[in-house]
Amino acid sequence: MLADRVKHIGESKTFTVQKRAKELAATGKYVIDFGLGEPDFPTADVIKEAGKRAIEQNKTRYTAAEGVIELRKALTEKLKREDGLIYTPEEIIVSNGAKHSLDNIMRILLDKGDKVLLPAPYWVSYIEQIKLAEGVPVIVHYDERITAELVRKNKDGIKAVILNYPNNPTGTTIAPEEVEEIAWLAVKHDFFVISDEVYKKFLYDEKKHISIARYAKDKTFVVDSVSKEFAMTGWRIGYVAGPREAVRAMANMQSHTTSNPSSVSQYAALEAMKENNQKHVQIMIQEYEKRRNLVQKALAECSFYLPEGTFFFFIKIPEGNSLEFCSQLLEQKYVATVPGEAFGADNYFRLSYCTSEDRLTEGIRRIKEFMG
Ligand SMILES: Cc1ncc(COP(=O)(O)O)c(C=O)c1O
Incomplete structure (x- = not known):
């Protein structure tokens, strides 16, 4: 019955551990969940109020498939203010979260067999999205972080590279001079950069984010969303800033697939764009930096990527494969984590610190006990 395209897509191993964690919690066990990939903060009240107002004002009808003009304008202003990027609303498309934005890009960019360079460890959905668009992921592993050298060595014949910085799962980012060099490579060798910047605000130690679009706008798709920055994961609003022709193709496609993202969510996101709301973001980031420390x-005795940003630790497992490790950690110590296998690194597991300091302390005590 099923098309070949979807036959290889199984349930994510991520969910296997999460499902079991829920079962154990239901039997009364004190399960500590380090599996979450979303802020544990609520959406700010002013943003929620804007969503309620949109409902009351009957902003509940179809909008333009690519999103309301007010939001696209506000996004251009935010990109200019924060990243020094100059876009017009015609170069912006709003979709149902960055995940949807990324899927749109793969579909309009890739022909059958087109290669996409995917540095590993990588975020779990890229690989399936590339394959669904009939592209071919070219997976190359990095040591500490993604570098220009890695891109230079593996650039031949690629149509695009995916850069995710700060990175899920490793938490590392790309140094500004490396960003500039990768941009130069993209222009010289004519490939595109899909720049997933959803964690750009989650940077510590006063590190600064530089979007690669600063140096190679015509070659870059900037992907971002309100999910992490504004603790709005459930509202489902993401966007792409990119070449006008590509944005038009995505808008056309979106008009036949999902139509507009939720009108109510778009108006809540419009409120989020106001500069004043960065104060809520800053409170959250300060808290995450404390937890990171x-x-x-x-974890001083363990081996891990030191997160420069995001809210993840990617930790080396002493031996065996990651699914077995995470399953046993859950069964024996009631701590839920995500196996590195999901991110293309089977000798690691991911710990998210989107939880209270008390739970972090207790959960890590259990992990250390388990690891011996
Ligand atoms: C690296 C990365 N990109 C994109 C997304 C998708 O975010 P959303 O679709 O909620 O905007 C996530 C979510 O976990 C992520 O970690």
Whole structure:
């Protein structure tokens, strides 16, 4: 019955551990969940109010498939203010979260067999999205972080490279001079950069984010969303800033697939774009930096990528494969994590610190006990 295209897509191993964690919690076990990939903060009240107002004002009808003009304009202003990027609303398309934005890009960019360079460890959905668009992922592993050298060595014959920085799952980012060099490679060798910047605000130690579009706008698709920055994962609003022709193709496609993202969510996101709302973001980031420091100290004897950003630690497992490790950690110590296999690194597991300091301390104590 099924098309070949979808036959290889199985349930994510991520969910296997999560499902079991829920079962154990239902039997009364004190399960500590480090599996989450979303802020544990609520959406700010002013943003929620804007969503409610949209409902009351009957902003509940279809909008333009590519999103309302007010939001696309506000996004151009935000990109200019924060990243020094100059876009027009015609170069912006709003979709149902960055995940949808990324899928749109793969579909309009890739022909059958087109290669996409995918540095590993990578975020779990890229690989399936590339394959669904009939592209071919070219997976190359990096050591500490993604570098220009890695891109230079593997650029031949690629149509695009995916850069995710700060990175899920490793938390590392790309140094500004490396960003510039990759941009130069993209222009010289004529490939596109799909720049997933959803964690750009989650940077610590006063590190700064530089979008690659600063140096290679015509070759870049900037992908971002309100999900992480504004703790709005469930509202489902993401966007792409990119070449006008590509944005038009995505808008046309979106008009036949999902139509507009939720009108109510778009108006809530419009409120989020106001500069004043960065204060909520800053409070959250300060809290995550504190937690990052706490976890780093608690894990001192372990081997891991030191997160420069995001809210993840990617930790090396002593031996065996990651699914077995995470399953046993859950069964024996009631701590839920995500197996590195999902991110293309089977000798690691991911710990998210989107939870309270008390739970972090207790959970890490259990992990260390388990690891011996
Ligand atoms: C690296 C990365 N990109 C994109 C997304 C998708 O975010 P959303 O679709 O909620 O905007 C996520 C979510 O976990 C992510 O970690």
